[in-house]
Amino acid sequence: MLIDKLWELQELQLDYRRKERLLEESNLSSLLSHKIDETEQQLAGLREQLETFRADEVRIGEKLDDLSAKVHEAGAKLGKEEMSEDKVQKLEEKMKKLTLEKEKVEDAQGRNFHDRQDVEDQTRASELLAEKLRKELESIPQLNATSRAAVKKSLPTLRKEIENRKAKLPLKAKLIFESLSEKFSGAPVARVASSTCDYCHVRLPQKTLFSLRNVEGRSGDAEELIRCEICGKILYAGIKDRE
Incomplete structure (x- = not known):
């Protein structure tokens, strides 16, 4: 997904x-x-x-x-x-x-x-x-x-993996992700916990929670992304939270 x-x-x-x-x-x-x-x-x-x-x-x-x-x-x-x-x-x-x-x-x-x-x-x-x-x-x-040498050595591989994954994203989703990454210091996605956005801690509307629990079978395009109405981050509910 x-x-x-x-x-x-x-x-x-x-x-x-x-x-x-x-x-x-x-x-x-x-x-x-x-x-x-x-x-x-x-x-x-x-x-x-x-x-x-x-x-x-x-x-x-x-x-x-x-x-x-x-x-x-x-x-x-x-x-x-x-x-x-x-x-x-x-x-x-x-x-x-x-x-x-x-x-x-x-x-x-x-x-x-x-x-x-x-x-x-x-x-x-x-x-x-x-x-x-x-x-x-x-x-x-x-x-x-x-340790310093190991960390330094891992960066090019990690960077390549990030770019490869970005390249496989739908264009609109990639643009949204990169724009929000720049705004939120690399963290454009907020986890949903106890019905609230884990970033701004605002309780989410029932309609949003329902949508987050029913993401299975969607198109896989940027249109399926659900964003917090307050902070604007992309909302993410883990697999267990969707059940």
């Missing part, structure tokens, strides 16, 4: 699309794995930079403490000791020099802090990206090389 042929053709068509999607997802899986590796490499570089910044922070802090102590010591001498004008002048020059050096070190400390903050932000962003990519990868069905 024509409707049975269309149902079988749809099953083949959906199987073809499912396998195509598996290959696409396999390609996406490879791409995601590559991106994860790249992100992990970036993270390793960023973490190395953070270690350098932290070491510099300790070194700068120690130098700043040393300069602060020397400035304090020189200031204490100026305030307590009686010195010649020449000594006072030299001590003041030393303090000025130490203060300028201290300011430079404080500037370096500020730059180090801001640069470290920037790298920490980049690190957090890369960690979140890596986590997101891993979750995406986990959600994709994984195909090993053997």
